[in-house]
């Protein structure tokens with residue numbers, strides 16, 4: 337048990353490696369888009385997200401990637417990267433994976449063992465993993481047994497179980513699918529990143545594989561660490577449906593603590609949010625049939641606070657491990673380190689001044705998300721991002737987002753952290769810099785040349801840490817062409 341008496345910490349901006357800010361589910365788009373989602377991210381201390389450009393069966397991967405770039409580029413308030421989802425296999429898919437890696441800097445491809453429109457057969461999975469190995473990309477997997485889920489869900493509906501609890505009852509723990517994906521990736525000699533590890537049994541499979549020396553990385557989610565599946569039995573249908581996500585939260589109330597133990601000891605490496613939000617009217621499509629409830633929850637804004645509360649405040653992890661689990665490990669795994677995930681000369685000036693002594697209560701009434709529900713409603717979190725700086729620009733002060741975001745893209749008028757010598761317009765409180773964490777994350781053979789990092793549409797990009805004094809941030813505030821900012825703030 338760690339006990340700390342600490343004041344402010346300067347930590348690298350959080351990196352959320354798992355968001356869906358434009359997912360179309362059953363014809364409905366997520367409530368949070370690249371604008372509201374990344375604004376919420378910054379409010380919570382996350383300065384970079386990684387989203388998924390998911391190609392459905394038969395779709396061109398490159399076209400889908402281009403579409404996501406178009407959707408995101410004009411809206412994001414912070415830097416972002418994309419993983420590409422692969423839902424089928426043929427030679428064209430293989431060629432496109434190569435093109436994406438070589439020409440667009442994509443170094444991670446997500447595969448699915450569930451969702452009818454995305455799931456791959458074992459032989460297809462093997463081929464995709466072979467390709468990932470050949471091009472030096474990291475394979476990712478959503479590990480659930482889609483066919484068994486379909487059958488179990490129908491059985492439940494047939495006996496009259498139509499409510500949100502049917503969602504979790506129909507979905508076996510992911511141990512079997514996780515083991516299968518790891519085995520196939522190992523056969524292909526390919527490193528594997530298991531997204532959203534949600535159950536104890538799946539987490540154990542990841543831990544055991546790592547102990548055997550297999551290059552497997554595991555991702556915990558804020559949802560999985562901060563709440564549990566007992567909510568599916570809540571008497572309020574909207575409440576229960578608000579927690580519907582896949583894989584589901586497990587009803588066993590000891591699961592979140594178990595997952596946190598593994599994140600603290602390094603068996604799990606990264607923390608995402610899987611932010612994929614739907615409003616009440618969208619969730620209500622599944623009122624009479626849980627299979628139609630759009631899957632997904634919030635977490636992008638609250639991820640850092642939840643991990644601090646359940647990890648550091650609870651005494652399970654130290655602040656360095658917190659930095660690794662919320663930022664640095666993701667930067668290393670996805671090949672954007674040390675530009676991201678570290679406070680050091682030459683790194684991007686993404687810095688959070690974290691106040692461990694302040695508390696805040698999470699609520700949908702006050703969050704920055706566009707969605708009308710928050711799965712962490714009422715949770716009191718110690719640990720507040722008091723100042724958030726993205727590429728040298730102060731976007732959050734005293735816990736408040738500096739200036740209401742305007743869709744009309746008004747020029748940014750907030751304070752800018754000082755340029756080299758001289759009087760800073762805004763001082764970062766003197767506090768220890770918590771560096772890149774102590775965790776070494778093995779990337780195995782994954783070493784693609786690309787970087788998969790897209791800059792936010794701020795007109796002020798380019799701020800880096802000053803190499804003469806790493807505590808200072810050097811901004812190169814460049815006037816955008818024509819004097820007009822394309823920034824969002």
Ligand SMILES: NC(=O)NCCC(=O)O
Pocket residue numbers: 356478580581582583610612631632633
């Ligand atoms: N997780 C979830 O429920 N929705 C987003 C899609 C996915 O990641 O599987």
Ligand SMILES: [Zn+2]
Pocket residue numbers: 478531532582583
């Ligand atoms: Zn998934």
Ligand SMILES: [Zn+2]
Pocket residue numbers: 354355356610612
């Ligand atoms: Zn997801």
